[in-house]
Amino acid sequence: MYVLQAVPDFASFPVHIVLEELGVPYQLNILSFEAGDLDRPEHRALHPFGKIPALVTPDGPMFETAAILLWLADRHGKLAPAPDAPDRAAFLSWFFFTSYSLHTGMMDLLHSEGTAGEANARAVADTARARLIQQLTEMDRMVSTRRPDWLSPEKPSILTYYLSVLLRWLKAFPTFPDLAIDSTTFPALYAVLTAMERQPAAIRAAQTEGLGGTFFTDPKAE
Amino acid sequence: MYILHYAPDNASLIVRMVLEEMGQPYRTALVDRSTQQQDSAEYRRVNPTGLIPAIVTPRGAIFETAAILLWLSEEHKHLAPQPGAPDRAAFLAWLFFTSNTLHSAARNLFYPEKYAGEPAAESVFAAKTRERVTGHLTLIDRMMQSDRPDWLRADQPSVLSYYVACLIRWVQLYPQKDAGWFDLRTLPALHALCQDLQSRPAALTAANAEGLGPTIFTRPIYADPPEGSAL
Numbered sequence: 076m077y078v079l080q081a082v083p084d085f086a087s088f089p090v091h092i093v094l095e096e097l098g099v100p101y102q103l104n105i106l107s108f109e110a111g112d113l114d115r116p117e118h119r120a121l122h123p124f125g126k127i128p129a130l131v132t133p134d135g136p137m138f139e140t141a142a143i144l145l146w147l148a149d150r151h152g153k154l155a156p157a158p159d160a161p162d163r164a165a166f167l168s169w170f171f172f173t174s175y176s177l178h179t180g181m182m183d184l185l186h187s188e189g190t191a192g193e194a195n196a197r198a199v200a201d202t203a204r205a206r207l208i209q210q211l212t213e214m215d216r217m218v219s220t221r222r223p224d225w226l227s228p229e230k231p232s233i234l235t236y237y238l239s240v241l242l243r244w245l246k247a248f249p250t251f252p253d254l255a256i257d258s259t260t261f262p263a264l265y266a267v268l269t270a271m272e273r274q275p276a277a278i279r280a281a282q283t284e285g286l287g288g289t290f291f292t293d294p295k296a297e
Numbered sequence: 298m299y300i301l302h303y304a305p306d307n308a309s310l311i312v313r314m315v316l317e318e319m320g321q322p323y324r325t326a327l328v329d330r331s332t333q334q335q336d337s338a339e340y341r342r343v344n345p346t347g348l349i350p351a352i353v354t355p356r357g358a359i360f361e362t363a364a365i366l367l368w369l370s371e372e373h374k375h376l377a378p379q380p381g382a383p384d385r386a387a388f389l390a391w392l393f394f395t396s397n398t399l400h401s402a403a404r405n406l407f408y409p410e411k412y413a414g415e416p417a418a419e420s421v422f423a424a425k426t427r428e429r430v431t432g433h434l435t436l437i438d439r440m441m442q443s444d445r446p447d448w449l450r451a452d453q454p455s456v457l458s459y460y461v462a463c464l465i466r467w468v469q470l471y472p473q474k475d476a477g478w479f480d481l482r483t484l485p486a487l488h489a490l491c492q493d494l495q496s497r498p499a500a501l502t503a504a505n506a507e508g509l510g511p512t513i514f515t516r517p518i519y520a521d522p523p524e525g526s527a528l
Contacts, residue, residue, distance in 0.1 A: 123436060124436060132386055134384070134385070135386060137386040137387060137389070137390045138394075139389070139391075140393075141393050141397070142386075142389040142390045142392065142393040142394075145389060146385065146386055149380040149381075149385075158371040158379075158380050162356075163356070163368065164354060164356040164368055165358075167359065167361070167367060168360045168361050168364045171361035171362075171363050171364035172346060172364075174397045175361060175401060178397055179397055179401040183412070190405075191413055191418050191421055191422040191425060192418075192425065194421070195413065195414060195417075195421055197414070198413065198414025198415040198418050199413065199418065199422070200414075201414055202413075203412075210346070213345045213346060216345070217345060
């Protein structure tokens with residue numbers, strides 16, 4: 076039985092959806108950021124620097140959103156090309172791209188004061204937004220030209236859910252509201268979001284975390 | 298035969314060392330940074346993000362340093378815990394941490410002009426970035442001392458040990474105008490790992506090919522490559 080250390084709408088959200096999609100038994104351990112739960116020794120024992128998510132597995136606790144997603148996909152043989160599949164190469168490229176470029180860019184857009192101090196927050200957020208738009212444009216072009224099986228509206232994968240959650244946050248939570256990134260600008264990615272928020276697994280996880288309606292495509296309206 | 302698209306002393310170095318360590322045949326294709334070849338239409342066809350490295354395999358092109366490392370380790374079942382192994386979970390966690398946290402912070406350090414947003418922000422940005430890089434490396438060092446993982450230790454190379462050692466090299470060298478602040482001796486487990494790795498034949502062969510000189514991880518000097526440009 077897995078145990079997911081979660082805070083609603085934190086990076087545990089894509090892991091939560093994937094556990095639902097896999098249909099494996101797990102326990103959701105909801106923590107409160109405001110109450111300081113992340114600094115408590117019980118959580119620190121599962122995550123070396125007290126962040127979210129952490130997943131307790133039969134092989135020990137593990138951290139890092141993308142690492143957990145990939146480990147779950149490999150372990151259960153679902154939701155990603157297997158290690159010996161021909162499209163593992165392209166999948167891994169775009170999966171690490173999402174973690175290395177999009178996820179870190181998202182942090183700069185949403186928490187820019189942490190990157191360069193309060194006085195420079197706007198400049199950092201502006202440049203992060205420009206970079207993210209360029210990167211998402213590349214990804215959108217790749218999806219519309221190559222139509223990969225592992226990033227498609229037809230079929231959930233660990234990448235469709237990871238990307239959907241990132242695009243939710245890019246639209247809903249930038250420090251400077253005028254810097255929100257509108258996912259409708261990327262039609263092929265938007266089609267993925269539209270399909271993913273209709274998946275029963277995603278709806279169940281969203282409801283448990285208090286999110287409803289158009290939680291991927293139009294988070295402000297939910 | 299793999300084709301590694303590379304620039305000397307760029308992140309492609311990590312992949313070159315791993316290919317050498319695995320004994321896999323490959324040839325290199327220079328991406329000439331002095332003429333911004335990484336932005337050319339030709340290179341963008343291999344890697345749409347324009348970052349170095351990319352590698353062409355029988356299964357198509359792969360980009361993103363960590364993706365290439367993980368794929369090679371799976372393809373050749375070498376230099377990393379395989380899927381299903383009990384230490385795969387911890388290995389993946391620290392591989393992703395190295396990529397999206399340590400490597401991305403190192404990139405912020407090397408190119409403050411790209412991430413700080415405006416010249417006035419650069420010095421605060423650089424100072425905060427140095428703190429972050431030190432913090433991340435300290436976490437890795439402590440984990441090595443407490444957990445003693447097989448996939449990140451002196452005397453037994455892995456894709457992750459080459460990845461971390463190369464980042465440590467560059468943190469000591471770049472950006473050139475701010476170099477010299479980092480002292481590897483404060484991190485004993487990583488220092489030992491770097492010392493061991495830099496004397497391995499795979500590292501020496503790669504260092505020689507790219508003109509890196511001696512002690513490439515513990516006391517690095519700037520590259521003097523036979524072709525191409527590091528910056």
